[in-house]
Amino acid sequence: MFVYFITMTEEKKDTEQTIKEAAKKIFLVNGLKGARMQAIADEAGINRAMLHYYFRTKDKLFEVIFSDAMTEMNQRMGAIITSDLPILKKIEHFVHGYSESAISNPEFDLFIINEFRQNPTYFDEMMKTSNAGTVIKGFASEIEKAIDKKEIVGNPNQIFLSIIALCIFPFAAKTMVRTMLGHSEKQYTKLLEERKDFLMQFIIKAITP
Amino acid sequence: MFVYFITMTEEKKDTEQTIKEAAKKIFLVNGLKGARMQAIADEAGINRAMLHYYFRTKDKLFEVIFSDAMTEMNQRMGAIITSDLPILKKIEHFVHGYSESAISNPEFDLFIINEFRQNPTYFDEMMKTSNAGTVIKGFASEIEKAIDKKEIVGNPNQIFLSIIALCIFPFAAKTMVRTMLGHSEKQYTKLLEERKDFLMQFIIKAITP
DNA sequence: GTCTATACTCGGATAGAC
DNA sequence: GTCTATCCGAGTATAGAC
Numbered sequence: 001m002f003v004y005f006i007t008m009t010e011e012k013k014d015t016e017q018t019i020k021e022a023a024k025k026i027f028l029v030n031g032l033k034g035a036r037m038q039a040i041a042d043e044a045g046i047n048r049a050m051l052h053y054y055f056r057t058k059d060k061l062f063e064v065i066f067s068d069a070m071t072e073m074n075q076r077m078g079a080i081i082t083s084d085l086p087i088l089k090k091i092e093h094f095v096h097g098y099s100e101s102a103i104s105n106p107e108f109d110l111f112i113i114n115e116f117r118q119n120p121t122y123f124d125e126m127m128k129t130s131n132a133g134t135v136i137k138g139f140a141s142e143i144e145k146a147i148d149k150k151e152i153v154g155n156p157n158q159i160f161l162s163i164i165a166l167c168i169f170p171f172a173a174k175t176m177v178r179t180m181l182g183h184s185e186k187q188y189t190k191l192l193e194e195r196k197d198f199l200m201q202f203i204i205k206a207i208t209p
Numbered sequence: 210m211f212v213y214f215i216t217m218t219e220e221k222k223d224t225e226q227t228i229k230e231a232a233k234k235i236f237l238v239n240g241l242k243g244a245r246m247q248a249i250a251d252e253a254g255i256n257r258a259m260l261h262y263y264f265r266t267k268d269k270l271f272e273v274i275f276s277d278a279m280t281e282m283n284q285r286m287g288a289i290i291t292s293d294l295p296i297l298k299k300i301e302h303f304v305h306g307y308s309e310s311a312i313s314n315p316e317f318d319l320f321i322i323n324e325f326r327q328n329p330t331y332f333d334e335m336m337k338t339s340n341a342g343t344v345i346k347g348f349a350s351e352i353e354k355a356i357d358k359k360e361i362v363g364n365p366n367q368i369f370l371s372i373i374a375l376c377i378f379p380f381a382a383k384t385m386v387r388t389m390l391g392h393s394e395k396q397y398t399k400l401l402e403e404r405k406d407f408l409m410q411f412i413i414k415a416i417t418p
Numbered sequence: 419g420t421c422t423a424t425a426c427t428c429g430g431a432t433a434g435a436c
Numbered sequence: 437g438t439c440t441a442t443c444c445g446a447g448t449a450t451a452g453a454c
Contacts, residue, residue: 015437034242037430047439052431054437114323116385123388136389157390157400158407162375164386169374172381176325177373179332180345181366191366198367206415224419246448256421261449263419 016054018044023051024065028107031114032062066115069108070130076101078135087146088208092200094139095167099196102171103189109172152207159207166199225263227253232260232274237316240323241271275324278317279339285310287344296355297417301409303348304376308405311380312398318381361416368416375408 022043026035037058041048055061080097083090102109116123127133144156152159170177170192178188231252235244246267250257264270289306292299311318325332336342353365361368379386379401387397 036428048430049432049440050438056431058430110322110326113319113382113385116388117319117383120384120388123385127388133389133391137391140390154411155403155407158404158411160390161379161386161400161404162408162411165374165378165382166371168382169378170370173322173374173377174326175329176322176332177370179325179329179336180342181349181369182342182346191370194364195367195370198364199371202363202367202371202415206411245446257448258422258450259420265449267448 015044015046015050019046019051019054019061020065020068023061024069027062027065028069028105028111031111032059032118035062067126070126070132073101073108074130074132074135078131081135081139081142087142087151088204090139090142091163091203094163095199095203096196098167099192099199102167103192106171106174109168110174113172150209153209154207162206163203166203170195224253224255224259228255228260228263228270229274229277232270233278236271236274237278237314237320240320241268241327244271276335279335279341282310282317283339283341283344287340290344290348290351296351296360297413299348299351300372300412303372304408304412305405307376308401308408311376312401315380315383318377319383322381359418362418363416371415372412375412379404 019040023035023040026040026043030036030039035058037048037051040061041051044050051058051061055064076097077094080093081090083093085093140156140160143152143159146152147154147156147159174188177183178185181188181191183191228249232244232249235249235252239245239248244267246257246260249270250260253259260267260270264273285306286303289302290299292302294302349365349369352361352368355361356363356365356368383397386392387394390397390400392400
């Protein structure tokens with residue numbers, strides 16, 4: 001009897017984890033509205049009813065997946081930004097770190113941009129409660145300080161916006177850019193790999209006095 | 210009888226145009242799948258059945274709206290890029306021209322990025338048949354020539370990608386960036402206005418030898 | 419051309435047997 | 437915990453009266 005209970009618990013954990021991984025995959029590609037419970041079930045190798053048994057509703061499942069993804073993201077970015085380094089080094093770390101994580105998670109950027117757009121108030125709330133807001137504001141204020149110290153030149157918000165644009169856009173608009181350039185998947189991956197170094201040159205030239 | 214016929218024709222044209230404008234508005238914000246026929250009907254001040262009477266299906270309506278929007282876009286961009294100017298002037302015109310058109314049509318960028326992603330083959334085809342491909346390739350090859358002539362430095366594809374990233378991202382990711390910066394709609398609009406000039410400084414510094 | 423009513427399909431959610 | 441069957445709402449599309 002006891003053994004049976006343990007087994008059930010472990011199986012439950014496994015199934016829950018399997019569902020989460022499947023759901024993450026499907027939600028990242030299709031968004032909340034675009035994702036189909038059937039697709040998640042197929043991906044997890046179970047049937048739809050199981051999804052509801054474990055997570056009650058589609059919205060609740062999404063909520064879990066999404067806050068997990070955000071937490072993971074914040075931790076990664078936070079570690080880079082809050083490190084104790086001169087501004088150019090910090091930007092370099094940010095650019096490299098961001099590119100690395102985006103390469104292994106290429107759907108994330110466009111997903112976030114779209115979900116933000118569709119539910120601004122939800123994210124507004126989240127920015128206040130999570131540490132994402134702190135991390136970003138920290139980075140922005142570091143840029144501001146560096147401008148005051150004449151280490152770099154320009155408007156802080158514009159510089160911040162430009163850095164994230166240069167990092168994020170190639171992933172968010174991947175399909176569009178690939179089509180525009182007429183690149184294969186492989187060619188474009190190479191472009192993104194090489195971009196890590198290109199970007200540092202580009203950004204440093206643009207913002208040093 | 211003749212008068213009646215004319216009237217019908219004109220009314221048909223008006224209704225058709227009204228529907229198109231309403232559909233454009235709704236599709237741009239919600240995408241093909243996200244848009245509701247009821248929302249388009251409401252926007253146009255008619256009922257759903259009329260939409261089907263004029264355009265048969267949702268997909269067909271979308272197709273019409275979409276190719277119109279692309280054509281308009283291509284013409285605007287084409288005029289800027291194919292003008293006979295030195296490369297830095299041409300980039301300046303592109304940046305300003307793009308920003309202007311994006312400010313008056315802020316939903317367009319994210320819409321295109323998403324629809325591209327959801328139907329890559331359709332766009333692949335369109336790039337070949339329309340003049341969009343030619344326009345883009347023209348711009349890219351101008352950059353390449355300028356690099357050969359040592360007027361600017363860097364990898365042509367990376368430079369092209371960087372320029373469009375800097376232009377498009379602030380509009381495509383508007384809601385996200387606004388939330389990140391904690392800006393009001395008004396503050397963000399001001400940022401975008403000022404960005405036109407900031408960007409030229411930024412880009413020129415980054416790519417001149 | 420325009421409207422109302424209705425058919426049909428898809429997808430999320432629940433009931434109930436095992 | 438897991439499955440099958442079923443419900444129910446939403447949304448596209450059509451029929452048919454005017």
